[in-house]
Structure formats: C-alpha cells, structure tokens
Amino acid sequence: MSSRVGPHGGPTLAFVESPVQLLNVLEWAHTVVPSTLDDRPRPATPPAGVAGPDGSPAGNPPVTPPYEDFTVVVLSPLDPMTRGQLRRMAELASSEGCTVRWEEARGGASAPFQTIGGLTPLLRQAERIVIGDPFSRYVQLLLTLTKVRDIVVVDDGTATMEFITQLAEGQRLVRWHRRGGRPSPRDLAFGPVSRAARRRLTPGEGRRVEVFSSMPIDSAPEGVHLSANDFGWTRSRFGPPRLTQGADLVGTSLVETGVVDLDRYLVAVAELSAAHRATRYFAHRRESTEKLHRLSAETGLEIVRPDLPLELIARRGPIGRTILSFPSTVVHTLPLALAGTEVRVAVCDIDPAWLTAHASPRAQGFLSGVTGSARDVQRLGPAPASPGTAAG
Template structure:
C-alpha cells in the first residue's frame, strides 16, 4: 500500500527490491493515488484477503490496514512493526481501548474519526485473539524489536533480533566522528521547531557530529534550515536506518532523541564497537498542543531501551 510522500515511497521501493531478491512476490498498490484509488485497492485485494489463512500487516493504526482487516477471514494475524507505536498499540489492546496514536491521545475526535469509529472498533476486535476450540480460534502475534510489557491475553509476542539484517549487510566501515539521527516530533506537533533546532545544534557541537540522518517524514524546509544553521550534512537514507547503518559507513557514536532507533540500532549493530546514545526531550521543548501523554511516553521509550548510553538533556545556548 504505497504512501504519498516521496521519501517513504523511495524507501519502500528499495525494500521491495530487497524482498524480490529474497524470493518474495511483491504487489505494489497505489492505494492513495486519487479519490477512486481506495475502491480499486480494496476491490483488487478482497478475494486474496478472504482466501488468506495468514495476514501479515504493518502499522495497525493505519485506517487502511484497519479497513482491510474487516474484509479478511484469516485465523492467523501477525503485526510486524518496530515503531514506537507498537508499544502503545499492544497496551491499548490489552486495556480494550480505542486504537489511537500516542501523540494524538487526549485530543478531541475529528469528524473523520467519528465516521471511521465503527471500522476501527471492528479492526480492534479482529486483533483480539479468540479461543482455539475445534481449530476455529484466531491467533494474533506481534513481531517487534520494541519492548512490550502489557501483553494482552492470548497474544503471541515474537522478538525481532535483526538476525537477517546482520547476515545480509556489514559489518560496517566506521568513521571517527559521530552521526545524529533525526526525528519527526516537530512534524507531529509534539516538539517546537525552534527548540528542536537549538537542541540539534547543541548536541552536534557537544559530540562532534557531522552528519544528520533525516527521518523520512521530516519536512524539506526544516531540513534545509537545519543544514544552513548547524552546518550538519543532511542525509536522506534510501533504506531504513538500520540497514544503512549496517552497510556503513557509520559513526562510532550514533546520537538520537527518543525514537525507534534506540531500540533497533543496538540490535542491528550488535558485534560492532558503535555506541548508541540517546538524549531525552526536555519538557520545555514540547508544544502547547502536545498530547498530555507525550513526555511520559517519550521517557518510556528511552527508559526501556537496552544497550544505549543515556545523555544529559542538552541546554541550548
């Protein structure tokens, strides 16, 4: 289900190439290409979804994924996602809550949310395991590198240790400096843009970072300003960062704010001398419209990370 923004599309194209090289068949759906695209996509996938015994999906918060879940009769559902949203998804499923992304939690429902609510509720029910009597039960698995504390009854948790990534790429060539990993917290309305830029500058100066690996959802305007004002070389990866880092070259120190990579990079780079360091988000950086849960959630992302070095919150000049 192809996205619309160019950077994410590019990464997905490259991942599709890797999947084909590994012997998998890939079907590319322009699922968001105009007003009629959803109808074409759903119509084209309906028969496959109804016949499938197992369905493997990515982002369970995606309205598209939730819509397709209402079509399938598969008794084996697998969520594969190494994003921070996975932690929230499993916790919400365990508590029987409405599925909503963490950075939107606490806000008012939009008219679109209200219209889509029955579909979302149906998807949540589909993602709830059923009893296995007479072989008619529904199995639900979450496969992720993220820490999962609240495990819903009946849900199977699989651990992504990045064994394929380590076997397929690397070991990487290391540079002498540090690299900084970007985040889309500004784009999602959680962190103030000016405060973020100041923090990036201070972090880069303190640790001698020379490159900034952009998140695929960071805006071009923000990245241009960041490059001009900090002097960092902005790199827009054509593959997920875990694969880029494993291929190299990569800095001996990788700096990050709270995000997925503080959980995934140590696994992808296991066996190398690369140090992953994380800098917490200062509460004063949050926007006035940030979710009330933002600070606690981001602290949890950092606090549950293993094999990372904790940095003091930077104090921009």
Template sequence: MSPHTLAFVESPVQLLNVLEWAHARGHTTDRAPDPGGTAPGARPESGITLVVLSPTDPMSRGQLRRMAQLARDEGHEVRWEEARGGAGAPLRTIGGLAGPLRRVERVVMGDPFSRYVQLLLTITKARDLVVVDDGTATMEFVGQLARGERLVRWHRKGGRRGPRDLVLGPVSAVARRRLTPRGERRVEVFSSMPIDETPRGVTVTANRFAWTRDRFGPPSVTTSADLVGTSLVETGVVDADRYVDAVRALARTHGATRYFAHRRESAEKLHRLAVETGLQIVRPELPLELIARRGPIGRTILSFPSTVVHTLPLALAGTEVRVTVCDIDPSWLTAHASPRAQGFLSGVTGTARDVHRLARTAQAG
C-alpha cells in the same frame, strides 16, 4: 493460486520488519535460513505476498521501491498498490484485494492503527494475524489492546475526535476485535520493542534483526559521531526552534558531522538545520538499520527518543558503535502536544537497552 500469507506495509521500516519476521519463520526460497534466527517449531513456508499500500511522499516511496527489490531478491512476491492515487484509489485497492483477503490463511500488518489496514481486517477471515513493528507505535498498540482501549496513535491521544474518527470508529472497533485472540484465531506481535503489557492469548516474538545482520556488514566505523533526525516537529509534538537549538548543541558537544534525516522531515526544516548547524544532511535510501549496518557509520550515534534507540543496538550488535539517546526536555513540547507525549517519550528512552543516556543539562550545551 492464492498466497498463504498476505503482508500489508505502508512504510520502509514495516517492510524491513516483515523481512525480519519471514527470516525468523524460515520463509526463504533461495537462501538457507539463519540457524540462530528461526523460531522454535517453525518450518520453511512459501506463498508470502507483500502488498505495498504506497504513501504519497517521495522519500518514503523511494525507500519502499528499494526495499521491495530486496524483498524480491529474497524470493517474495511484491504487489505495489497506488492506494492513495486519487479519489477512487481506496475503492479500487480494497476491491482488488477482497478476494485474496477472504481466502488467505495469514495476514501480516505493519500498522494496526492504519485506517487502510483496519478496513482490510474487516474483510479477511484469516485465522493467523501478525503485527510486525511500526516503531514505537507498537508499544502503544499492545498496551491499548491489553487494556481494551480504542486504537489511537500516542501523539493524538487526548485530542478531540474529528468527523473522520467518528465515521471510522466502528471500523476501528471491528479491527480491535479481530486483533484479539478468540477461538481458533491466533495473534502474534513480532517486535524489537519492550512490551510490558501482553494481551491475553497474544504471542510475542522478539525481533533480533537477524536478517539485517546476516545480509549486511559488518560496517566500517569512523571516529566521528552521527546524529539521527526525528519527525517530532512535523507531528506537532516538539517546537521547531527548540529542536534546532538542541541539534546545534549536540553537534557542537559531540563533534557530529552528519544528520540522517527521518523520511517525514520537511525540506524547510532540513535546510534550516544545514545552515544553522553546519551538519551534512543525509537522506537515507533505505531504513537506517540497513544504512548503519552497511556503513560507514560513526562510532557514536546520537538520537532523540525514537525506534532506532531500540533497533540500532540490535542491528549493530558485535560492532564498536555506541548509541546515545537524548531525552526530550518538557520545555520543548508545543502547546498542541498530547498530554501523554512526555510520558510516552520518556518511556521510549527509559526502556531502551544497550544505549547510553545523556542528561538534559548536557544537551543544552
């Protein structure tokens, strides 16, 4: 029997947000839906298969394994695909998914910028397409769709298109057309991010992290501060030396004791942070929203512009934890940073709700 819904995820956060979407829609099998979280007119449905297009980095894989077990505990089927396990892996993965994709009624995806997902979209005839949050990239995706632009990640925008981009350009164009509502095809964006430009015909549903609050916590709260790491150095946006200086100043000023590493931060950078700042480096086993909700967590959470300045206030609603966001100074940007980087990061900070903002002068310490 073919599943009613196929959900494609490539990161732990995407899988978490599929669980949030399923909870909001009433897709549960062994627990009663949260009365406050079910969307109006939604009915409990079954037949969700989560397809994990596994990445290669160990930290992401470990978090995904643990998130996959949580999904199974909720009654969902999980299909693990070694989608990047060698030269022949993409063909095997796509070939194995082609049949279900042609028959499925709904496709849920965590990353519409993913070349893998875009290829899969060229196969499916599903009438219902759902995009769940992949962090701040969701804001950019919705804006590009509304403006009819090609789909490209914000930190790459403005750069030269490489040979791979040119080869896969037609695939991306087809994916963008598929993600544009037309006729009986419906498109939904399920997001905790602020969305100002809503494409015509696209339904936007708020992700309030009801599943996370229902399943975990409330957390115990410590008197210290915790600092949330970012992969802006690894993506070439922020200079490594400036980043370390900023983390050191924040830790000293606010009495932070722990640094929650982003799953894509390099081991070399994290070692340097531990040596030069004295912070305890924590590599979370689950997305930070779940770690924070389970606790213990600091009374103050310090973060640079990232998804968590939008999601943590929702996950921690009703607690005494304060989320504080620290702007990225333009002088921290590398020469290779996208021309849009500063504006995008400022927008991430400026649109965050229920957070405290630090002036850049306070960060310098």
C-alpha cells in the same frame, strides 16, 4: 524452525505502508521460513534494481523462492521520500524471493475502491495476514473484509508499545501523539470500522494474534503471542560496517507531528552535535525540506537523506562510532542491528520545555518511556535548548 509461511502454512498476505514495516516483515519471515537463501553469498550493499539475465537483481545469484504463497502488498503513500525507500525495500524483498504487489492505494478518489476490489480475492484466500500498522485506517478496513484467524503484527516503531497497551485495556486504537484530544468527525464516522478491526486483533477462540517486535514489551494481553525481532536477517545480509571516527546524529519527525517546538529542536541539535563533534545528520523520511535547510545552515551538519531504513544504512556503513538520537524507534533497533560492532548508541532526552502547546498530555511520559526502556544505549541528559543560542 517452524514453517508458518509457504505451502505448509497456507497463503500469507502482508500489508505494509512504510519502509520500516517492510523491513520487519522480512525479519519476521526470516525467523519462520526454512530458507534455501540463507547460505548464499550476499553483496555488501543492497541491489541496485538492475535486472540480470534471469530477471534477478544484478550482482545476486539466481533466486530460488522459499516464500511460496507469501505476498507482500505495498499500500503506497504519497510522500516522495517514503515512496523512494519503499521502492528500494521492495527490490530487496523481491531479491529474497517474495512476491511484491505495489498498490497506488492513494492515487486519487477512486484508488481505494480499486485497491480494495483488487485485493478482495487475496483476502478471501489468505490463511494468515501480517500487518505493519494496526493504527492505519486502510489496514483496519482491510481487516474487516477477511475472516482470517491468524494475524501477525510486526513493528511499526515505538507505536507497537502503545498498540499493546491499548489492546490490553480495550481502548480505541489511536496513535500516541493524538491521544488526549477529542475525536474528529472523521474519527467518529470511522468508529465502527476501527472497533471491528480491534476485535479482529483481539485473540479469541480459534483466532491467533502474534506481535513480532524488537521493542521492550514485558507483557501482553492474554492470548497474544510475543516473538522477538533481533534483526537476524539484517545482520546476515549486510556488514559489518566500516566505522568512521566521528559521530552521526539521527533526526526525528517530532516537530512535524506537532510534539516539539521547531526553534528549540534546532538549538538542541546544534548543542548536541557540537558537544559530540557530529558531522552528519540522518534525516527522518518525514522531516520537511525547509526544516532541514535551516538545520544545515544553523549547525553546519551534512544532511543525509537515507534511501533505506537506518538499520540497513548503519549496518552496511560507513557509520560513526557514536550514533546520537532523540527518543525514537532507533534507540531500540540500532543496538540489535549493530550487535557485534563497536558502535555506541546514545540517546538524548526531550526536555519538557521543548514541547509545544498542542502536544498530547501523554507526550512527555511516552517519550521518557522510550528512553528509559532502551537497552544497550548511553543515556544523555537533555541538550540546552534556549532559542537564540544555536551555534552558527
């Protein structure tokens, strides 16, 4: 096992802005660090964050940090649900021996300047940078402040596939659901920084770029090294889960991003849950409270707000024997995290009629690609979604 983190590889600095990004940083570190923690007994559930006598989370043996010179920087968002999940993931990272630095990166007008100023010494010392979101303006700005020649991009969901395509074609870095529209004045003003960051993310002489992914990426731009995320850390730390007889449904933020019409989505959820006897709905962290209240009232589903990424929630259980999802990252990650269990993952296509008038012209093709490239899942046709037919 190679050691690219720690004293032999020089200081490593990771930047994350979401719980899934932090999970995938831990998965990456698990594959490259000769960890003395791997054989330790582990609790069946994540630590509660209560410190033991030695400062380690209660219920865990004392930590012997294997991640020397490895610092995870959390660029905290404002969304309360995301912040809560990030806090829990930060506890897990700390229990693994990582140094976690929490930055209130968006806590007021002066916060970005304070954050960047405080991180500048670390950026200058780092020999390797790990990032979870190459589309993030914050991350792009930080990349322009370092001359590091070893960059690792870990999954930020299905956006990783789009990043690979845009990098290969020399396009500007923009999220898939925003493509097709005209750049805003803010986009234009930030253009020079974005272009500089893209150059940093392009392999060149003396510059190494790795993409660590669980997504179905068949090819990459010349010089980009692909490595597979099989969720080995998750499987080694949690589970196997206790299975329930019913089905669980995974929510999506496609309504919140303006891709799918709210009424059609609610009807589709009602039809899908009725057909498969689903009882619980695991909400995406970005789903609005108003939407979830309406969904609960119209479908009778129990709404669950997970405090950790769904891969960890499912792995520790209890979880349904069938997990239903619309096209999203979890149709790729859950089969890996739940390998060796009897859980079946089924994905329901998005009918083109569900899309809003404001959806990107690429939306349907991208979502179909997410479904079509998923491995070890059952594919379902689109659920009926004619407004007015929802089950009450």
